[in-house]
Amino acid sequence: MSATSRAAKPDWLDWVRARPRVRTFIGAGLPVGFVTVLLLLPYLFLFAHSFFRLTNGRLTHELTLENYRRLFGTPLYPNTILFSAGIAARVTIVALLLAYPLAYLLAFKVKRHRNLMYMAVIIPLWVSYLVRAYAWKIILGQEGILNGFLQWAHLIDQPVAFLLYSKWAVIIALIHIYTPFTLMPIYAVLEAIPPALKEASQDLYASRWQTFRHVVLPLSLPGVVAGCTFSFVLSMGDFIAPGLLGGNDSALMVSNLVVSLFGVAFNWPLGAAVSVVMLVLTFTLLWLANKIETAMNYAGAPARRQETAVGAVGAGGLRK
Amino acid sequence: MVGCGAMRLASRAPPPTTHNPQPSAVSRIIPPILQLQHLTKRFDAFTAVDDLSLDIAAGEFLTFLGASGSGKTTTLRMIAGFERPTSGEILMEGTSITPLPPFKRDINTVFQSYALFPHMSVRDNVGYGLRMRGVPKAEIGKRVEEALQMVQLGHLGERAPRQLSGGQQQRVALARALVNRPRVLLLDEPLGALDLKLRKEMQLELKQLNKRLGITFIYVTHDQEEALTMSDRIALMRNGKIEQLSGPREMYEEPVSRYVADFIGETNLLQSTAARRLGGSAARLTIGGREFDATATKSWEEGKPAWLAVRPEHVYAVTSGDGSHWLPVRVVDVIFTGVITRVHTTVEGAGSLVLHWPAEQPAPERDATLTVTWPVERGRCVGD
Numbered sequence A: 001m002s003a004t005s006r007a008a009k010p011d012w013l014d015w016v017r018a019r020p021r022v023r024t025f026i027g028a029g030l031p032v033g034f035v036t037v038l039l040l041l042p043y044l045f046l047f048a049h050s051f052f053r054l055t056n057g058r059l060t061h062e063l064t065l066e067n068y069r070r071l072f073g074t075p076l077y078p079n080t081i082l083f084s085a086g087i088a089a090r091v092t093i094v095a096l097l098l099a100y101p102l103a104y105l106l107a108f109k110v111k112r113h114r115n116l117m118y119m120a121v122i123i124p125l126w127v128s129y130l131v132r133a134y135a136w137k138i139i140l141g142q143e144g145i146l147n148g149f150l151q152w153a154h155l156i157d158q159p160v161a162f163l164l165y166s167k168w169a170v171i172i173a174l175i176h177i178y179t180p181f182t183l184m185p186i187y188a189v190l191e192a193i194p195p196a197l198k199e200a201s202q203d204l205y206a207s208r209w210q211t212f213r214h215v216v217l218p219l220s221l222p223g224v225v226a227g228c229t230f231s232f233v234l235s236m237g238d239f240i241a242p243g244l245l246g247g248n249d250s251a252l253m254v255s256n257l258v259v260s261l262f263g264v265a266f267n268w269p270l271g272a273a274v275s276v277v278m279l280v281l282t283f284t285l286l287w288l289a290n291k292i293e294t295a296m297n298y299a300g301a302p303a304r305r306q307e308t309a310v311g312a313v314g315a316g317g318l319r320k
Numbered sequence B: 001m002v003g004c005g006a007m008r009l010a011s012r013a014p015p016p017t018t019h020n021p022q023p024s025a026v027s028r029i030i031p032p033i034l035q036l037q038h039l040t041k042r043f044d045a046f047t048a049v050d051d052l053s054l055d056i057a058a059g060e061f062l063t064f065l066g067a068s069g070s071g072k073t074t075t076l077r078m079i080a081g082f083e084r085p086t087s088g089e090i091l092m093e094g095t096s097i098t099p100l101p102p103f104k105r106d107i108n109t110v111f112q113s114y115a116l117f118p119h120m121s122v123r124d125n126v127g128y129g130l131r132m133r134g135v136p137k138a139e140i141g142k143r144v145e146e147a148l149q150m151v152q153l154g155h156l157g158e159r160a161p162r163q164l165s166g167g168q169q170q171r172v173a174l175a176r177a178l179v180n181r182p183r184v185l186l187l188d189e190p191l192g193a194l195d196l197k198l199r200k201e202m203q204l205e206l207k208q209l210n211k212r213l214g215i216t217f218i219y220v221t222h223d224q225e226e227a228l229t230m231s232d233r234i235a236l237m238r239n240g241k242i243e244q245l246s247g248p249r250e251m252y253e254e255p256v257s258r259y260v261a262d263f264i265g266e267t268n269l270l271q272s273t274a275a276r277r278l279g280g281s282a283a284r285l286t287i288g289g290r291e292f293d294a295t296a297t298k299s300w301e302e303g304k305p306a307w308l309a310v311r312p313e314h315v316y317a318v319t320s321g322d323g324s325h326w327l328p329v330r331v332v333d334v335i336f337t338g339v340i341t342r343v344h345t346t347v348e349g350a351g352s353l354v355l356h357w358p359a360e361q362p363a364p365e366r367d368a369t370l371t372v373t374w375p376v377e378r379g380r381c382v383g384d
Helices: A003-008 A012-017 A020-049 A066-073 A076-109 A114-126 A129-140 A145-152 A167-191 A195-203 A208-236 A240-245 A247-252 A254-263 A268-295 A301-319 B002-009 B023-029 B072-080 B122-132 B137-150 B166-178 B196-213 B224-230 B248-253 B258-263
Strands: A053-055 A058-060 B032-043 B046-057 B061-066 B087-092 B107-110 B184-188 B216-221 B233-238 B241-246 B268-271 B274-279 B282-287 B290-296 B307-310 B316-318 B327-336 B341-347 B351-357 B369-373 B380-382
Touching (some): A012 A020, A020 A268, A053 A268, A076 A114, A076 A167, A076 A208, A076 A254, A129 A167, A129 A240, A167 A208, A167 A240, A167 A247, A195 A208, A195 B107, A240 A247, B046 B216, B046 B241, B061 B072, B072 B184, B122 B137, B166 B196, B196 B216, B196 B224, B224 B248, B233 B248, B241 B258, B268 B351, B341 B369
Parallel strands (some): B184 B216
Antiparallel strands (some): B032 B046, B233 B241, B268 B307, B274 B282, B307 B380, B327 B369
C-alpha cells in the first residue's frame, strides 16, 4: 500500500477521502453518536437512577426496587398518571371531533383554495408553543378577553376566576395546540381515498351517509388512530400548558410531578422511576397504535405514511 | 368456462335480438331502454359533450368509441349519474332520470380502475349493492355465490381485492355490478389494464354475458378493434358529437367521413385535386392526374377537399391498367407480418398507399413500379 506516501501528505482530509471505511465510519458515526449521546445515554442514566437509593437526601449508588415499590404503593402516583390520561383522553376526543369534519371538508368539499385552507389549519404550528399557551392566559385570565366580553355582554357582573388556573384551561389550551396534529394524518388518509371508491359506492345504491359509513370512515380509520395517538401522547406528556394555565390542578399532571420530583424535591430516583413508567406506557401505546394501523392497512401505500406519522409522535414525545 | 355456461343458459334467456345493426329495426320491436336527448356537458369553457341525442335499445351492446377528450367517458358518467348534464335529458323507459343521484338509478358501472373496496373481502364487495338495498341476508349469500360462479371466482370469495391479479379484480368488479341485475350495465374501459391475451378472452366473455343475461351493455373504449369485436352498434365520438352511429361492419365498410375511415382499421386516404358529383351517390375524383369513381359520403360537399378512402385489403396489383381506373405506384417497403405481406408504396402527387399482397404470389422488390387498382365500389369519397 502507498499509505505511507499518503500519510505523509499534510492535508488530513485527503487522508480521509482515500479511505472508504474511515469515511463510512465518520458519515454513519455522526448521527449514531448524536442519538447515542443525546438520547440513549440520558435514557440509560434515567433508567439506572430509578434503581438507586436516596438516603438522607443523598444519592447512593445502591441498587434497590424501593422507588418502584413506592410508586405503585402510594396512591398519588398511579392517580396522577390516571388523571393525566383522563385529561389527554378529553383532549383527544374533542380534537378528533373538531379535526375529522374539518379534514373531511378539506379533502372532499373544498376545491379551489384547498392548499390555502390546509395551510390556515397548519399555520398555528409555526407559532411558538409558549406563545400559544400564553395566549390562553390572556384570553382566560380575570382581566382577560373572555371575561371582558362576558361582562360587556352583561352575562356576568364580576370577572369569573375559574376559567384560568384549572384543568379546564389546560384542556382548552391542549385542544387548541394538538388539533392540527390530529387533523394532519386524517386529512392525508382521506385525500388518498380514490374518488372512484365513493362513486362505486353510490353506484351500488348507497346513499351519501351510507357511503361515508361503509367506505370513507373505515378507510380513514388508520388516520384517526394516528391522529388520536398524536394528541393523546403529546397532551399526556405536556407540562408547559399545565404549568402556565393549570394552577393547583397542574400538580396532578404526571409531567409536572416529574419536574417537581427532580427540581423541587431533589428525589431523582423516584422521578426517574415515574419517567420510566411513563416511557413504558407511551411506547406500549405507540406499539399498539402501530399494530392497529398495520391491521387496517388495506390499500398498502397510504397506511405506510401513517406508520411514519406514529413514528414522528414517538420522536416528538421523546423531544419533550 | 363461461363459454359453456353461455351455451347451457342460452335456452333460458331470450334469444339475442340485436343482430340487426339497424337501430330503427330494433327499436320498432322493443322500446328504447335509454334515450339521450340533446345532452350537453360543459366544463367552464370546454364543451365535453355537445347536443348528443341517441336511443339505446334494450339488450343491445352499444359502444362509445373515440379518442381521449372526445366526450365518451363524460357521456357514460352522465348516464351513471356522476355528472349532471349542463342541458338535455336522459330518459329510462320514457321516464326522466336526469335529476336522480347515482344510487337511485337502476344502472351499475364497471370502473376503469375497478374501484373495489380495499377493506372488504371479494364476497363483501360483490354483496355491497344488495346489502345497501336491504336484500335479505340469505338471498344475498345465494346471489353472491352465483355471481362469483358466473365469473369463475367461486373459490376466492374470502380473499381481499389486493390479493387478486388484475384479471381477477376485473371479474370481481363485473360480478359486483351484475349481481344487482341492473337494467343497464356501464363499462368504462374495463379491459384497459389487462394484457392482450386476457383482453381478447374477456371481450368474448362480455359479449356472451350481454346476450345471455339480456342486460343492456354500454361500453366505452378508445380501442377500435375492441369496439368492432363486441358491439351491436358503435357510436364513434368526435369533439363531443357522434360522428357515425352504425354496426361494426357498416362502420368499417362504409365510413361516413375521413375521420371515421382513419379511426376504424387501416385506410388509404388519397387526396384528390378535383372532385365533382356525378349524380346519385357517385363522385368522380382526380388523383395523380387520373380520374376515379367512388361512393360519395355526406361528409363531402362539392367544392370542398375530397379524399378517396380505400382499405389496403381491397387494393391489388395488375399487369396492365384497365381504362383510367388504375394508379402507378413505387414500392417503398415490403413488410411480412405472418398472415399477410404489407406493401408500402408512394403515389406521385397523392401521398402514400398500402396494399396487402397475396401470400401465394412473390412479393415485389423495393423501388419496383406497380400498377394498382381496386373495385370501384370499394372506394369512398370522404370529406374532412
